[in-house]
Amino acid sequence: MHLTLLPLLVAFFGLAFATAPSARASCTLKPLGQGKDDSPQFIAAMQACSTVVIPEGSTLNISTRLNTTGLTNRHLSLQGTMRFNPNIPYWSENGFPFPFQTQITFWILGGTNIVVDGGGTLDGAGQAWYDAFASNSSLLRPVTLTLFQATNVLVQDIFMINSPEWFNFVNEGKNVTFNNVTFNAASTSSHGASNTDGWDIYRSDTVVISNSVINNGDDCVSFKVSLHTTNVLVANLNCTGSHGISVGSLGQFAGVFDIVENVTATNIRMSNAENGARIKAFAGSGVGSGMVNNITFSGFIESAVDNPVVIDQCYETSAADCEAFPSNVFISNILFTTISGTGTSSVVADLACSPGARCSNITVDNLALTGPSGKAEFECQNVNLTGNAASLFGACTVT
Known part of the structure; x- marks a missing residue:
């Protein structure tokens, strides 16, 4: 991938990138362990701390939905893993709903000036969903990450694996950049990882997607609209199976x-x-x-x-x-x-x-x-x- 292209993307759109803020406070999250839900401590940290660190080698167990909207000047350094517990009954009833194409999502992230990076992994634990969907085509499956009404967001240098459905939903966003993100949705059974779009862009303006590798079972990038999606640059992607x-x-x-x-x-x-x-x-x-x-x-x-x-x-x-x-x-x-x-x-x-x-x-x-x-x-x-x-x-x- 050609990482040197990123300055050209900035020049092309005149983007004001979110940068990691000066920390008022830095929080390091460690898993509670023993199957306990790490969602409440994650939400509390994102609300209270300028920088939230998930250390390398640790895995947060995300068992309940994440609402981290309305944030300002936040940096999530995801060095370890956030894994979404595949509790299908819970998520089907409690995933955040979006009316467009009847979507639900594990996590809504929104606000102004947000960075997500660190080299770690978002794990959607999708295999249970792939198998369940094969026998129930009406099953609502969660999007891993939804950027909702988010402005000046940079997501880069992370891995995303096994999303139950779409990996990313950019909903009513402005000045959003994804760079050097690696996706993999691979079923280990005869049931395919279907509808696992890399990115779906909806009612958004000025979006850059660059220097990324995607192995999935649906659109690599899709511009889904109801009203207006404009000013998008997609560059230097390697898409397989899409x-x-x-x-x-x-x-x-x-x-x-x-x-x-x-x-x-x-x-x-x-x-x-x-x-x-x-x-x-x-x-x-x-x-x-x-x-x-x-x-x-x-x-x-x-x-x-x-x-x-x-x-x-x-x-x-x-x-x-x-x-x-x-x-x-x-x-x-x-x-x-x-x-x-x-x-x-x-x-x-x-x-x-x-x-x-x-x-x-x-x-x-x-x-x-x-x-x-x-x-x-x-x-x-x-x-x-x-x-x-x-x-x-x-x-x-x-x-």
Whole structure:
């Protein structure tokens, strides 16, 4: 990973990073042991101390939910481990609820000027959840960490493992940076670690995600919106087993106008994945609407990816419903450039827009993608393409 990129990210966005504050008081937490719940002492320390240290070699047992919102100038030096006790009945009933896509979370962290670092581990103890979800698809599974109404936050140099569902949910955040974070969600049974997105960005502005390694079972990064998500830079990621860098899904909820704009994803390695660079939107009766504008996917290197380049305006919608009720999400000013590698089928790029000029100013440049046999097919519909790779697609049907 290219850690030297971080100053460029600061310059790109003009971010004011949170830095570790001068300590008014420093607290070091040690596990209570014997299965006791360390949540109350952790919450008390975060409220009272400028710097909270979890020492290397120690493991806090987090058995009840963590509300550490409204903080100012806090530094969590996570050198050891915080492990969330997999008490499924407790968390299903008591995880903090978020109405968007019916989520719950172990931990909400919010406020101003917050740093989380230290080289330690957040352990979601997800295996029990992966197994339980296989027989109960309605089971609510917790997000490991939710940044809620947080401004000037830096999360860096930590490990996150085995989240029950999404690893990180950035909800109504501003000036949030993740740097040098390593994720791993790996099931040890036949039941996969599903829906384990690395990051989901929602109603947030000015977010940087950089220099990180993700091995998971869903989107590497997803821009999920209800209202507005803007000004996001994703750079230098290594994603394995994921569903891609995904804008969307958009237009899911009736009466809601989604906006995602000003997003750059660059220098991404994607391997053994379902998708690479993707935009997805719902169609059909009774869905919402929205706008996707000014999105750049650049410098992707892909290996064994099912769908390396995708626009899908018929996401999880039948073909008949798509034709009768086209997507109400308008997609414009999109650039796919310098994308190379291999797909798992001969179709290496599929740009499928709804009729009615829903997609405009879509530029495709410098694609060097092949299928497993060396053959490459490029498909598109209802889109006017520009760029030097547009000839690869042939004539798109534009209605």
